[in-house]
Each structure stands twice: as C-alpha cells, then as structure tokens.
Amino acid sequence: MDRRSFLRGLGLAAVGLGACGTALARSVERRLLSFVHTHTGERLTTVYFEGGQYVGNALRRVNELLRDFRTDTVYPIDPGVLDRLFDLQAAAGGSEAFQVICGYRSPTTNAALRKASSGVAEHSLHLEGRAIDVRLPGVETARLARMARQQASGGVGYYQVSDFVHLDTGSVRIWGDPIRV
Numbered sequence: 001m002d003r004r005s006f007l008r009g010l011g012l013a014a015v016g017l018g019a020c021g022t023a024l025a026r027s028v029e030r031r032l033l034s035f036v037h038t039h040t041g042e043r044l045t046t047v048y049f050e051g052g053q054y055v056g057n058a059l060r061r062v063n064e065l066l067r068d069f070r071t072d073t074v075y076p077i078d079p080g081v082l083d084r085l086f087d088l089q090a091a092a093g094g095s096e097a098f099q100v101i102c103g104y105r106s107p108t109t110n111a112a113l114r115k116a117s118s119g120v121a122e123h124s125l126h127l128e129g130r131a132i133d134v135r136l137p138g139v140e141t142a143r144l145a146r147m148a149r150q151q152a153s154g155g156v157g158y159y160q161v162s163d164f165v166h167l168d169t170g171s172v173r174i175w176g177d178p179i180r181v
C-alpha cells in the first residue's frame with residue numbers, strides 16, 4: 001500500500017469511528033513496538049499494551065533496553081513515551097524498528113554530555129525517563145519530526161546533523177533545526 005492510500009484508509013477509518021488519527025491509533029488495543037539501540041546493538045520487539053493495560057514484563061524489558069548504557073543504570077520509562085512512538089509509527093507507516101540514540105540518561109551522564117556539547121539541557125526529561133531520541137528507517141527524519149510536531153502531544157526536537165528526533169512527554173514545545181520537507 002502506498003502512503004497516500006494508507007492515509008486515505010486511515011481517514012476513512014477515522015470517519016467511521018468519529019475519531020482523529022491520534023485517537024484512532026490510541027484506540028488500538030494491542031500496541032507493539034520494535035527497537036534497536038544504536039549504541040548497544042540490542043533489539044527488542046514487544047507488545048507493551050494489551051487488554052486495556054500496560055504489560056509489566058514488556059515495560060521492564062523496555063526499561064532495560066533504554067537504560068543509560070554508559071553507567072548501566074536502569075530507570076522506569078514513562079509509558080507515555082511509548083505511546084508517542086506508537087502514534088508516530090501509526091502516522092508514518094512501515095514496520096521497521098525504531099533506532100534508539102538515547103533513552104534514559106543518568107545525572108552523571110547528563111553532566112558529562114553537557115560538558116561536551118552545548119545542545120544538552122540541564123534538566124533534560126531524559127533524566128526522568130520521559131524522553132527518547134530516535135530515527136525510523138524508511139522515513140526521512142525531517143518528515144518524522146514534522147509528523148511528531150503535527151501530533152502536538154509533547155516536546156519535539158529535530159536534530160538534522162545527528163539525524164534524530166527527540167520526543168518527550170513534557171508540555172508541547174518544538175525546537176531544533178528547520179524542517180525542509
């Protein structure tokens with residue numbers, strides 16, 4: 001199915017349910033995500049929501065994958081981050097795994113990264129398990145960022161040179177490079 005007919009299908013389904021695209025994605029009872037971590041090479045495909053609730057075992061595996069790999073610190077990831085990814089994949093189409101650049105970030109790592117780069121926030125939501133940096137193979141990262149901004153359900157940062165989108169469950173904010181797609 002090409003992108004246009006995919007979108008048209010979504011539109012028709014949304015009319016049928018009387019819901020917008022995001023609500024449509026959220027209404028799906030079974031939410032599956034696939035990840036590959038770019039630093040550790042670890043992969044995970046898991047159904048993290050089913051039967052009207054989040055799946056504890058799946059969340060634990062996600063927490064492990066999204067740990068601060070530099071300090072090996074595992075921290076609970078806000079399931080809202082996963083819903084953001086799920087909604088984004090529903091909008092973008094495709095079934096490729098999200099490539100994870102960064103999930104949880106410990107205070108130690110954040111301080112070290114802040115010394116090395118001016119682009120790292122002191123009170124980053126990565127420190128609270130409420131942010132993730134990703135790209136999605138098969139979808140131009142600028143387009144992914146644009147779709148994330150259109151969903152307007154949290155923070156979205158676009159980093160063109162590093163080729164990733166930052167998503168978080170904080171208030172609706174946008175920053176980063178201009179999007180030219």
Ligand SMILES: [Zn+2]
Nearest residue numbers: 131132133166
């Ligand atoms: Zn980030």
